[in-house]
Amino acid sequence: MAMPTLTSRREFGALLAANALSCARSEPPLNVLFIASDDLTSTLGCYGHPVVKSPHIDRLAAQGVRFDNAYCQFPFCGPSRASLMTGLRPDTTGVVTNRNVDFRKQHPDAVTLPQLFKNNGWRSMRVGKMFHMGVPGGVGTMTHQDPPSWDVSISPPGDEHESVGVGGDPNPDLRHGLKMQWVQTADATGQADSAAADTAIDLLHESADGPFFLGLGFVRPHTPFVAPSNFFDMYPLEEIELVQNPMDDLDDIPAPAKNLRPFLWHQMGMSEENQRISLRGYYASISFMDQQVGRVLDELDRLGVADRTIVVFFGDHGWHLGEHTHWQKMSLMEESVSAPLIISAPGMRGAGRSSKALVEFVDFYPTLADLCGLEPPSNLEGVSLAPVLDEPSRSIKDAAFSQVQWEDRIYGRTVRTDRYRYIRWEGDGGGEELYDHSNDPREFTNLALDPQHSGVLASMRARLERGPMSPTA
Numbered sequence: 437m438a439m440p441t442l443t444s445r446r447e448f449g450a451l452l453a454a455n456a457l458s459c460a461r462s463e464p465p466l467n468v469l470f471i472a473s474d475d476l477t478s479t480l481g482c483y484g485h486p487v488v489k490s491p492h493i494d495r496l497a498a499q500g501v502r503f504d505n506a507y508c509q510f511p512f513c514g515p516s517r518a519s520l521m522t523g524l525r526p527d528t529t530g531v532v533t534n535r536n537v538d539f540r541k542q543h544p545d546a547v548t549l550p551q552l553f554k555n556n557g558w559r560s561m562r563v564g565k566m567f568h569m570g571v572p573g574g575v576g577t578m579t580h581q582d583p584p585s586w587d588v589s590i591s592p593p594g595d596e597h598e599s600v601g602v603g604g605d606p607n608p609d610l611r612h613g614l615k616m617q618w619v620q621t622a623d624a625t626g627q628a629d630s631a632a633a634d635t636a637i638d639l640l641h642e643s644a645d646g647p648f649f650l651g652l653g654f655v656r657p658h659t660p661f662v663a664p665s666n667f668f669d670m671y672p673l674e675e676i677e678l679v680q681n682p683m684d685d686l687d688d689i690p691a692p693a694k695n696l697r698p699f700l701w702h703q704m705g706m707s708e709e710n711q712r713i714s715l716r717g718y719y720a721s722i723s724f725m726d727q728q729v730g731r732v733l734d735e736l737d738r739l740g741v742a743d744r745t746i747v748v749f750f751g752d753h754g755w756h757l758g759e760h761t762h763w764q765k766m767s768l769m770e771e772s773v774s775a776p777l778i779i780s781a782p783g784m785r786g787a788g789r790s791s792k793a794l795v796e797f798v799d800f801y802p803t804l805a806d807l808c809g810l811e812p813p814s815n816l817e818g819v820s821l822a823p824v825l826d827e828p829s830r831s832i833k834d835a836a837f838s839q840v841q842w843e844d845r846i847y848g849r850t851v852r853t854d855r856y857r858y859i860r861w862e863g864d865g866g867g868e869e870l871y872d873h874s875n876d877p878r879e880f881t882n883l884a885l886d887p888q889h890s891g892v893l894a895s896m897r898a899r900l901e902r903g904p905m906s907p908t909a
């Protein structure tokens with residue numbers, strides 16, 4: 437496919453300087469396809485997963501930059517999405533639970549990412565879960581999807597756990613959304629994600645003359661694990677390997693980390709067979725979602741707009757699959773706060789490469805504004821990743837920050853640098869964690885109590901205290 441003229445950030449800056457802002461955009465203006473997957477960790481083919489098949493997301497990675505160190509600001513749907521959609525950190529949005537997700541309570545005049553595009557003449561469209569949407573209970577509802585952000589706003593319904601098919605429930609005592617119920621259906625009929633792809637394809641047809649911003653939010657692989665049976669068949673149970681953890685792994689993890697959501701630890705009480713069944717459901721859900729991504733990417737090609745459309749694909753936060761005996765989200769460890777991120781932009785010089793740069797989800801907003809020549813609000817708390825898209829070996833910040841809290845009882849904050857992760861807990865006895873990623877990428881050995889690491893501990897404490905707005909190294 438022929439690529440348009442290269443537009444580096446410097447060239448773009450010159451363009452900005454040479455033109456009034458309103459005509460500083462590339463001509464024609466670039467479209468944005470902004471795809472969120474719910475509860476997706478980096479278990480994808482393009483991230484080197486040995487089992488999961490994700491050919492369509494892999495195809496996107498092959499034409500974009502794959503970020504290997506991308507961190508959400510809060511490992512929970514509502515707070516993470518309120519943050520990335522406003523470009524503001526959870527401390528600023530005030531959204532730190534899934535119960536109160538309306539950032540406009542504190543910021544009534546906030547201009548969200550899609551709203552910026554809408555205000556500048558792009559057709560701003562939402563299909564599926566972009567802001568917080570309870571899964572499965574809120575699927576198909578319009579709640580929380582922030583009407584000022586969109587010209588078109590659609591929530592495709594889905595049968596979710598009531599889908600007809602062969603299934604099971606490894607966690608019968610947990611509520612929907614937490615339980616890892618699974619259903620193998622005959623086909624995609626009644627599934628929210630296939631309906632979302634259908635709707636997105638229709639909207640792309642209507643909007644091909646552009647410019648458009650299409651936010652497309654898939655609900656899988658969030659529980660319940662519902663997908664057509666052919667996606668389950670890709671992952672024979674006997675071939676699924678469980679995550680291995682050292683016997684004493686939990687001994688050096690502070691109490692608040694384990695008490696945040698205690699039922700998510702100790703393999704959620706699941707037998708090894710049920711752990712394999714849950715992994716199969718998660719993998720099948722990913723491959724089904726991946727197929728929907730592929731259908732929408734194909735439509736960009738068919739309409740002839742792929743070479744002027746920026747595509748962003750991300751998981752809204754990470755997910756444990758048995759690491760540290762933990763499942764799901766709401767930890768501050770690597771598996772929960774890191775998530776897949778792929779950005780493909782026309783003319784980018786880093787196409788097809790991967791980046792180790794530390795990046796944060798608050799960077800999405802300034803990046804897309806930068807690439808499209810829009811002036812973002814002055815209070816955004818991230819930075820543009822455009823330099824990394826041109827040169828993936830570049831780093832743009834020295835640290836990534838995430839936080840979590842539970843009720844008014846447990847508060848955790850973490851900072852990740854190239855080499856270390858430091859976590860500080862308050863409430864429930866408090867505690868600290870320090871992990872050295874140069875020799876402990878799985879974060880098994882907490883060095884916070886090791887006198888030989890007191891110097892590193894002091895500097896990481898200081899880095900957390902200085903916070904994200906400190907000048908980078």
Ligand SMILES: [Ca+2]
Nearest residue numbers: 685686880881
């Ligand atoms: Ca440990």
